[in-house]
Amino acid sequence: MFESCSDPSALHGLSWMLCYLTTGKHLLFYGSFGIVLILLAITAPVALIFGFGGALAARSALWPFKLIGRGYIAMVRGVPDIIFFLFVPIAMDQGLEFLKSRAVCEDTSAPVWSNNEFHVCAAAKIPLGSSPQLYHEIYGFALAVIAFSVVYGAFAANVLYGAMQAVPRAQLETAEAYGMTRAQVNRRVLIPQMWAYAIPGLSNLWMILIKATPLLFLLGIEDIVYWARELGATKSQIYAFPHPDWRLYYFLVLLVFYLLMTKLSEIVLAKINRRIAFGQATAAGEALRKAGA
Amino acid sequence: MSCIQTIADYGLRSIGIGERMLPRSDFTMCQQFTLIGSGMLWNLYFGILALLAGFFLATLLAVAKNSEQALFRKPAEWFIFVFRGSPLFIQFFLAYEAFAMLPRAGIPIFGITVATDWITRAWAGALVVLFFNTSAYAAEIFYGALRSVPKGDLEAADAYGMAGWTKFRRVTWPTMLRLGWPSYTNEAIFLFHATTLVFFSGFPAFRQEGDALYYAKYFADKTFNPFIPYPIAAFYFILLTLCVIAVFGLINRRLNRHIPQESRRRIRFRPQIIR
Numbered sequence A: 001m002f003e004s005c006s007d008p009s010a011l012h013g014l015s016w017m018l019c020y021l022t023t024g025k026h027l028l029f030y031g032s033f034g035i036v037l038i039l040l041a042i043t044a045p046v047a048l049i050f051g052f053g054g055a056l057a058a059r060s061a062l063w064p065f066k067l068i069g070r071g072y073i074a075m076v077r078g079v080p081d082i083i084f085f086l087f088v089p090i091a092m093d094q095g096l097e098f099l100k101s102r103a104v105c106e107d108t109s110a111p112v113w114s115n116n117e118f119h120v121c122a123a124a125k126i127p128l129g130s131s132p133q134l135y136h137e138i139y140g141f142a143l144a145v146i147a148f149s150v151v152y153g154a155f156a157a158n159v160l161y162g163a164m165q166a167v168p169r170a171q172l173e174t175a176e177a178y179g180m181t182r183a184q185v186n187r188r189v190l191i192p193q194m195w196a197y198a199i200p201g202l203s204n205l206w207m208i209l210i211k212a213t214p215l216l217f218l219l220g221i222e223d224i225v226y227w228a229r230e231l232g233a234t235k236s237q238i239y240a241f242p243h244p245d246w247r248l249y250y251f252l253v254l255l256v257f258y259l260l261m262t263k264l265s266e267i268v269l270a271k272i273n274r275r276i277a278f279g280q281a282t283a284a285g286e287a288l289r290k291a292g293a
Numbered sequence B: 001m002s003c004i005q006t007i008a009d010y011g012l013r014s015i016g017i018g019e020r021m022l023p024r025s026d027f028t029m030c031q032q033f034t035l036i037g038s039g040m041l042w043n044l045y046f047g048i049l050a051l052l053a054g055f056f057l058a059t060l061l062a063v064a065k066n067s068e069q070a071l072f073r074k075p076a077e078w079f080i081f082v083f084r085g086s087p088l089f090i091q092f093f094l095a096y097e098a099f100a101m102l103p104r105a106g107i108p109i110f111g112i113t114v115a116t117d118w119i120t121r122a123w124a125g126a127l128v129v130l131f132f133n134t135s136a137y138a139a140e141i142f143y144g145a146l147r148s149v150p151k152g153d154l155e156a157a158d159a160y161g162m163a164g165w166t167k168f169r170r171v172t173w174p175t176m177l178r179l180g181w182p183s184y185t186n187e188a189i190f191l192f193h194a195t196t197l198v199f200f201s202g203f204p205a206f207r208q209e210g211d212a213l214y215y216a217k218y219f220a221d222k223t224f225n226p227f228i229p230y231p232i233a234a235f236y237f238i239l240l241t242l243c244v245i246a247v248f249g250l251i252n253r254r255l256n257r258h259i260p261q262e263s264r265r266r267i268r269f270r271p272q273i274i275r
Helices: A013-020 A024-059 A063-078 A081-104 A133-166 A169-177 A182-219 A224-232 A247-277 A283-292 B003-010 B029-066 B070-085 B088-100 B122-147 B151-159 B164-200 B212-223 B229-255
Strands: B107-109 B112-114
Touching (some): A024 A182, A063 A133, A081 A133, A081 B164, A081 B212, A081 B229, A133 A182, A182 A224, A182 B088, A224 A247, A247 A283, A247 B088, B003 B029, B029 B070, B029 B122, B029 B164, B029 B229, B070 B122, B088 B122
Antiparallel strands (some): B107 B112
16 A cells, blocks of 8 residues: 555564554455445344334234234244344245246256255356446345344334334324324324334344344355454465464454444443433433432 | 154254264154254243343342442442443354453462363353343332332331341342332243343354254254244244243232232333333
8 A cells, every 4th residue: 555565574562563464354354344344334224114013013903914023023933044144044045046047047847956055157146247346235234124124123113112012002093083094193193102112122222233244244245253263374485464363363353343332332322312302201201300309 | 763862862962871872864843842942942941041140139239220329330330331231142253252262271379270161161251251240120120110119118117126237138128129020020021032142152062962943943954944944943932932921920819919909010012121
């Protein structure tokens, strides 16, 4: 990156370190922190939408919806989330390629799953084998985002379902007495009031989501864990910057990064909680009222 | 090969007893059920030992965090913050690298050389991490419960002339457990789920002796069919979860036996406290 870094073997001390920390691979490592943030930025709203759908379905009067909603919520209770992280991307990938193969392949007589192989014709590959590497990476990341959203959507559905149940029944009855339909009651009374009950659970979910991001590594994404292992591993003399096994220090950096994220989130969420509780008929709202009076 | 034979060969494969080679082709349902079930032994081992040991450390940490003396409070607060504030996955990696840096030959202490190679193995190293991790989470639960012990109970204990250890042993601690137990049940469930991370995070599976998810992934990678092994692993974990709920429910009943029937706290799945 810098002019002075062209001959690393001549460097010592601080200048060596400066050059070492600005190699191309290190810049990729810093960039991978961005991947974590992008994942959070996409997953959080998508999971919230999934959760909303799940919670509304679980409250639905139609039994098929109710069954699907309840089943979705119960899903994460008994099964470790890591199983879903391993299962959802590969299942999605195979499912999509299977559907595409039915549509585009000329010869669909051969079974797709046979002899311990998953086989579709070249035209049905997603993305196509000839497409650039970037497409493969984006596709892999998209599958990871879907896996995260499905799992955390189920958690969110659980929180939102509980929050909807917590809205006082009298409020909904009043709305019904005014002649509102079920949809109107949901839109005008239930959903605006539920947030006060949902926010503590959703804040906790956000913390859990942050702590789940290193699992991206298991999905084969080049994330911070990947780079920490890669860069920290022992580099012999054939490398430009030889060093012993430094993985411990790289993982310490990751630990500090996550602790900072947690602390920052705690501060922001505490502020949001305060705002939402203000004027609500809950214990937290009452405490705020007393403090103000 | 009959299914009984498969169970005899692979039933204890995860702890090194039975057939040496894992199945390589012609995977049957029986093999998958047996081997993944065999892997559950590791999940049980990690979960049960970490929970048992973690329970005591968690109580200590909760009391320390509730202490008025900064000497006790600060270290407990930091311990809980570090282990709750960072991902378990990173903790596993970090611990493995730290343990691996210990001198291979052992550490001489008072003339005796203490071996260090065992701590880099999953059965010990990962157990230590899970132990600290669950202690931190449970400590936060117990701390919250400790803060909500009814004032009247403590005053009643004072009125009976109880103080110090007696008061803690007979009033504060049982009430703390009773209040914290529903949340603690959830922590136990999620600890068992977290044990699946061990063999994906630095700690190598010695001679392919891994946990349920390790074998599930083995089958999924070999057959390119995720739709059989992962649901099998999920099935085992649902069973395990139901067992945990049953056992903790019994303890909950005992803790609440003096409370009127209607006002007992039922164990519910409460996502506010999951990790």
